Amino acid sequence: MALLEVKNVSRSFGGVQAVNNVSFEVNEGEIVGLIGPNGAGKTTMMNLISGLIKVNEGEIRFQGARLTGLKPHAIAHKGIARTFQIVKPFQGMTVRENVMMGALFRSDLRGLKGSAVKNIVDEALELLELDRRAEAPVEELNLAQRKHLELARAMAMGPKLLLLDEVMAGLNLKEIERLMELVRKLNARGVTILVIEHVMKAVMGLSKRVLVMHHGSLIAQGPPEVITQDPKVIEAYLGKRRHKGLHKEAR
Amino acid sequence: MDLQVIINGILLGGLYGLAAVGFSLIWGVMNIVDLAQGAYLTLGAYITFWLFKLWGIDPFLTLPVSALILFGLGFLIESQIIKRVLRYGFVMLLVVTYGLNLLLQNAMLVAWSADYRSVTPAYSGAGLNIGGVNIPYIRLALFIAALLLVGLLTIFLNKTRVGNAIRATALNRLAANLVGIRTEFIYALTYSLAAAVVGMAGSLISMVYTVSPNLGGAFMTKIFVVTVLGGFGSLPGAVLGGLILGITEAFTASYIAPGLMNAVSFILLVVILIFRPQGLMGKQFYGA
Amino acid sequence: MNNSAVARRRFPLSIVVLLAAVVILAILPFYIRGYWIRVLTTLFMSAVLAEALNLVVGYAGYAAFGNGVFFGLGAYTTAVLMTRFGWSFFPAMIASCFLAATVAFLLGWPVLRLRGHYFAIATIGINMAVMEIVTYVGITGGGKGISLPLFPGDIVKQGLFFYYGMFILLIISVAITYWIANSRLGYGLRAIKTEPEAAEVMGVNTTLYKVLAWSISAAITGIAGSLNAYWLTFLEPLFVFDIMISVEAFVMVLLGGPATIFGPVIGAFFLKLLSELIWSQFTLIHMGVLGLIIVVITLFLPSGIMGLWRQMTLRWNKANTARTSPGSQ
Numbered sequence: 001m002a003l004l005e006v007k008n009v010s011r012s013f014g015g016v017q018a019v020n021n022v023s024f025e026v027n028e029g030e031i032v033g034l035i036g037p038n039g040a041g042k043t044t045m046m047n048l049i050s051g052l053i054k055v056n057e058g059e060i061r062f063q064g065a066r067l068t069g070l071k072p073h074a075i076a077h078k079g080i081a082r083t084f085q086i087v088k089p090f091q092g093m094t095v096r097e098n099v100m101m102g103a104l105f106r107s108d109l110r111g112l113k114g115s116a117v118k119n120i121v122d123e124a125l126e127l128l129e130l131d132r133r134a135e136a137p138v139e140e141l142n143l144a145q146r147k148h149l150e151l152a153r154a155m156a157m158g159p160k161l162l163l164l165d166e167v168m169a170g171l172n173l174k175e176i177e178r179l180m181e182l183v184r185k186l187n188a189r190g191v192t193i194l195v196i197e198h199v200m201k202a203v204m205g206l207s208k209r210v211l212v213m214h215h216g217s218l219i220a221q222g223p224p225e226v227i228t229q230d231p232k233v234i235e236a237y238l239g240k241r242r243h244k245g246l247h248k249e250a251r
Numbered sequence: 252m253d254l255q256v257i258i259n260g261i262l263l264g265g266l267y268g269l270a271a272v273g274f275s276l277i278w279g280v281m282n283i284v285d286l287a288q289g290a291y292l293t294l295g296a297y298i299t300f301w302l303f304k305l306w307g308i309d310p311f312l313t314l315p316v317s318a319l320i321l322f323g324l325g326f327l328i329e330s331q332i333i334k335r336v337l338r339y340g341f342v343m344l345l346v347v348t349y350g351l352n353l354l355l356q357n358a359m360l361v362a363w364s365a366d367y368r369s370v371t372p373a374y375s376g377a378g379l380n381i382g383g384v385n386i387p388y389i390r391l392a393l394f395i396a397a398l399l400l401v402g403l404l405t406i407f408l409n410k411t412r413v414g415n416a417i418r419a420t421a422l423n424r425l426a427a428n429l430v431g432i433r434t435e436f437i438y439a440l441t442y443s444l445a446a447a448v449v450g451m452a453g454s455l456i457s458m459v460y461t462v463s464p465n466l467g468g469a470f471m472t473k474i475f476v477v478t479v480l481g482g483f484g485s486l487p488g489a490v491l492g493g494l495i496l497g498i499t500e501a502f503t504a505s506y507i508a509p510g511l512m513n514a515v516s517f518i519l520l521v522v523i524l525i526f527r528p529q530g531l532m533g534k535q536f537y538g539a
Numbered sequence: 540m541n542n543s544a545v546a547r548r549r550f551p552l553s554i555v556v557l558l559a560a561v562v563i564l565a566i567l568p569f570y571i572r573g574y575w576i577r578v579l580t581t582l583f584m585s586a587v588l589a590e591a592l593n594l595v596v597g598y599a600g601y602a603a604f605g606n607g608v609f610f611g612l613g614a615y616t617t618a619v620l621m622t623r624f625g626w627s628f629f630p631a632m633i634a635s636c637f638l639a640a641t642v643a644f645l646l647g648w649p650v651l652r653l654r655g656h657y658f659a660i661a662t663i664g665i666n667m668a669v670m671e672i673v674t675y676v677g678i679t680g681g682g683k684g685i686s687l688p689l690f691p692g693d694i695v696k697q698g699l700f701f702y703y704g705m706f707i708l709l710i711i712s713v714a715i716t717y718w719i720a721n722s723r724l725g726y727g728l729r730a731i732k733t734e735p736e737a738a739e740v741m742g743v744n745t746t747l748y749k750v751l752a753w754s755i756s757a758a759i760t761g762i763a764g765s766l767n768a769y770w771l772t773f774l775e776p777l778f779v780f781d782i783m784i785s786v787e788a789f790v791m792v793l794l795g796g797p798a799t800i801f802g803p804v805i806g807a808f809f810l811k812l813l814s815e816l817i818w819s820q821f822t823l824i825h826m827g828v829l830g831l832i833i834v835v836i837t838l839f840l841p842s843g844i845m846g847l848w849r850q851m852t853l854r855w856n857k858a859n860t861a862r863t864s865p866g867s868q
Contacts, residue, residue: 050740076742088737090730092798101730104723105742157741284656332834339841341655342602346793349786350833472667475660496743514671520664525649528657 001064003028003192004049004161009058010047018044020216026161031183031193032205033224035200037237040213042196043085046165049194050082051075062161077107081159083150085166085196089138098136098149099124102156120156128152128182144175151182161192168199173249176202202227212236255384256505257498262390264497266459268490269397270452270470271477272404273445279484280421280441282341283333286348288474289467290355290442291321295453296462297363303370310370310458311396317454318447330438337438341531352467360464368460375458393455398490400451404444405486417441421484472513476520482529560586561710568702576698580770582811583705584763589791589803590712591759597797600727601603601651602659605666607784609639609757613722613764614779615673616686621769623678632765639761640754647750654677663782670780684775687768701770708766709804712759717800719755728752729798790829794836796845805844 002025011019019041026032036042047053049060051072059068069077075236077214081102090098091181116206125131128148133141141149147167154162168176180202187193197203204224212220212227214236221228227233270292277285295317302308302316328351337349378387408414420437421429428434453467460466476496479489496516503515568576588610595603613635615675620631650661674682690697719725727748728739739745768774787810790801812833814825823829840847 052736052740071744072736072739073742073744076740082740084737088734090737091733092729097726100742101726101738101743104726107742153741278656282656284659332838336837336841339837342596342600343793343837343841345602345604345656345659346786347834347837350790350830350837353826353830354834355830357824357830361823361827472663475663479660508675510675511671514668514675517664517668517671521650521661521668521674524653524657524661524664528653 002026003063004194005061006045006049007059009045009048009055009060011044011053011056017150017216019048021144022213022216022218023058024211024218025223026194028160028190028192028210029121029187029190031187031195032208033203033210034194034196034213035198035203035210036213039215040236041216042213043165044216045198045213046082046163046194047077049163050080073105076105076157079160080163081154081157081161082163083154083165083167085148085169087143087146089141089146091139091148093138095130095136095138095141095149096121096125098138099130099134099152099156102153105156106158107108108158120158124152124156127155143170144179147171147179148182151186155191159191161194162186164193164195164197166196166198168197168202180206182218228234253505254500258384258386260498260501261494261496262386262394263501264494265394265397265490266456266493267473267477267496268481268493269400269455270449271474271481271489271493272401272486273447273449273452274474275478275481275483275485275489276404276448277442277445278478280417281337281438283344283348284341285442285445286330286345286471287351287355288449289444289471290352291325291467292360292456293356293359293450293462293464293467294324294455294469295321295450296457296460296466297359297453298450299454299457300368300370300462303372304368310372310454311392314396314451314454317450321450322443322447325443326439328446329442332436333442356464356467360521363438363464365463365465367463369461370457372458378397389458393458396455397452400448401486401490404448408486413437472517476516479520479523479528541567564706569698571753573694573698576702578687578811578815580698580702580705582808582815583702583709584767585787585791585811586804586807587705587709587712587763588788589795589807590709590716591756591763592785592788593716593797593799593803594728594752594756595793596717596792597799597803598719598728599726599749601753602655603662603753603756604659604785604789605662605664605782606756606760606788607780607782608662608669609643609664609760610764610784611666611670611673611768611776611780612639612642613761614768614774615679615685615764616761617765617768618680618687618774619678619722621687622685628769630764632769635765636758636762640758641762643757644750644754647753648746651746651749651753658694662785666780666782666785670776673780674776675859679776680774682776684773687772687774689772704766705763708762713800715755715759718802721753724748724751729738732798787829790833790836792843794840794843796843797826799843799845799849802843802845809844 004026006022006024009019009022010017022045023039028240033196034045044053048055049067051070051074059066062075062078065078067078072212090101093101099121100117102124103117109116122131125134128151129225130145130152131149133137138149143190150167162174167183168179171179176199182191183195183206195203195206208223210221210224210227211218212233219232220230221237222230269527273291274285274288277283277288298317298320299310299313302313303310332345332347332351336343353432372389375389378385379391408418416427416432417440419430419432420434420441424434427437456466456470473496477489477492479492480495481490481492499516499519500512504512507515564579567579592603592606595601595606616638617628617631620626620634621628626634646665650658650665653661673679679685690700691699719728727738727743727745730741730743731745731748735745764779766777768779791806791810792803793806794810795804796802812830842850
């Protein structure tokens with residue numbers, strides 16, 4: 001049984017079909033990439049999984065149990081964490097408090113007391129290389145650090161599945177490589193990862209399997225080498241005229 | 252339903268609509284709930300009262316004076332205070348405009364006392380009588396004046412360059428800035444314009460209500476209801492909201508109980524907010 | 540707690556100051572006259588209202604501009620129960636507390652879905668609607684007002700009863716705020732204030748938390764209203780449902796510092812003492828001066844007294860903090 005099963009899921013806004021009859025699975029331990037041109041419905045897909053948007057048709061299952069219809073906080077309690085494309089740090093808190101937010105509301109821990117929370121927070125801070133900034137107000141972090149914070153918060157939730165919504169966007173090459181290394185590290189700790197990415201290099205380097213969305217539909221899936229050669233995918237990205245290197249164009 | 256009740260409601264509703272237009276405009280363009288509008292309305296009413304009382308100027312002719320003075324005051328307040336508070340977010344703006352309202356209201360109290368005063372031009376008693384329905388001339392004139400003013404403002408927003416700039420700023424301040432609109436100026440202009448409009452509403456209102464420093468406070472709550480009914484930022488919405496509120500009030504007073512008139516409109520406010528926060532006509536400032 | 544919040548590092552000093560303040564205020568009535576006992580009682584009440592409002596405005600970030608409705612509801616519940624049904628004060632007070640909390644709990648589910656201006660206006664609408672209904676309904680005495688039974692005992696005893704009543708209520712509301720600030724509820728609320736979606740996907744039941752915060756706020760406000768009603772022995776809708784009650788509390792919260800434990804109390808003491816000492820004689824311009832103070836605060840002290848303090852300490856800490864970390868180039 002797959003960890004996450006998305007079955008014939010559709011969602012429209014007004015007359016626009018943002019996600020159209022999409023089905024896929026994510027297996028335990030995988031890093032799966034979800035790519036597609038702007039407006040393909042990737043972020044909508046992520047919002048559907050985390051429950052911020054309601055599914056019109058179809059269903060989503062996690063560890064065999066239905067997620068569809070649950071509130072986002074209940075979905076979080078089941079072990080799904082996510083980051084946001086536009087980072088959402090809790091202003092007015094320190095970096096440590098931000099990460100603590102992840103640990104505080106876990107269903108397997110109750111309350112603030114005890115060293116359990118502290119240990120989890122320390123570990124997440126260290127893992128994402130934020131330990132030296134722990135007591136700083138979150139407003140002082142730069143973009144790269146904020147992206148790390150998003151990940152640290154999510155990791156403090158002790159997730160089984162981590163949804164990464166364009167964590168690489170806006171970072172420079174060096175920062176991207178560093179973050180890719182970290183994502184692999186998280187995966188090595190047993191966290192299954194679904195990653196939406198515009199940065200082709202990152203998604204191709206990270207995932208063994210890639211899903212491609214276009215106009216709300218899933219048009220292809222497979223290993224990165226195969227996907228980049230798929231005429232449908234090339235067409236979706238570049239239009240019909242040109243067939244040059246996908247890497248260069250999309251970055 | 253009694254025709255007279257409907258007519259009364261409609262005539263009153265026109266004034267409510269005009270009173271709410273400035274508030275609605277500021278909310279739609281600047282995303283500010285301007286609690287000082289009540290004081291501007293009161294000031295407009297006093298301007299008409301004093302011009303009428305001291306020099307016998309016809310109340311309708313005082314409208315431009317009200318508009319000019321309030322425009323100036325609005326400009327001063329926007330550029331000296333509101334502009335500086337914008338970056339602190341809506342709670343601060345709510346509080347600062349309430350503070351301004353207290354300050355202005357108190358200033359009027361000190362200057363002109365709490366006495367109730369009224370504007371009574373010679374023609375204020377007369378009226379039309381059609382088939383048992385009584386329509387006072389002055390109420391009819393106020394209604395028409397209110398509609399005319401809202402109409403002029405609508406034309407201004409839709410047909411002029413500046414009006415278009417205001418609407419563009421309402422949609423997206425950043426984008427408006429990028430295409431070369433001086434949004435800081437647009438904010439000041441919008442605020443002053445809104446103050447001028449509500450000041451004129453106050454001038455008109457002074458002809459049928461007694462004028463005192465508390466006049467604006469009573470109207471402020473009506474302005475809320477009207478704006479929420481019509482959807483903020485929408486001028487036709489404000490007029491529609493005004494008419495609905497006017498008719499609801501007249502209906503409640505005649506058929507349920509006069510004492511529940513305000514209760515019903517406040518309950519209407521909360522219910523609309525809960526079930527249709529975008530207003531009955533939706534958020535359609537750009538379609539105004 | 541993980542000694543994380545900056546404020547808690549100065550724990551020992553602040554606890555000494557706090558204990559001293561409590562002791563002084565507890566024995567003060569034996570040294571001052573009736574007038575100052577009354578002033579302090581009012582002051583405690585304002586601080587209670589500000590502290591209660593702080594939970595909603597400061598922590599959750601919801602502009603409850605009409606929170607005074609619970610003050611009025613508490614006052615009228617006590618008045619009606621004591622006058623019409625012959626209840627004694629304490630049961631009536633507890634009933635007032637429960638009624639206020641229940642109303643907030645029930646209204647909270649639909650109304651707290653509204654954000655920003657909409658919520659602010661909705662609470663004003665609720666405040667006015669309840670006032671109009673109380674004015675209309677016969678059992679409350681309507682617009683003419685209602686008289687409560689007098690406090691048994693002489694005027695000195697009466698003064699002390701309400702002084703200590705309000706004082707204890709203030710201590711309780713500060714304790715509740717302290718508890719909330721250091722609990723999951725407090726962290727959840729602060730998260731909701733800036734990023735409700737992120738809070739939700741991190742496992743915070745945002746709707747429930749907001750409703751809880753509002754209900755607790757309403758319960759405290761309701762008790763304050765109840766005590767105040769018994770103290771005044773005469774109520775009018777226009778007085779206890781005045782929007783000014785909420786607005787003053789708002790100013791105290793902003794002046795002291797929203798989302799701080801003692802900020803609202805400091806704000807209340809500051810504003811009330813200032814008002815008592817300086818312009819209580821000039822009743823004509825009281826409102827105008829308050830308006831002026833509001834404008835001045837928003838222009839020059841937008842983060843409040845505690846915020847100013849915090850900024851200064853942060854700047855101090857910053858100088859001593861290492862700067863190396865990921866991504867900095």
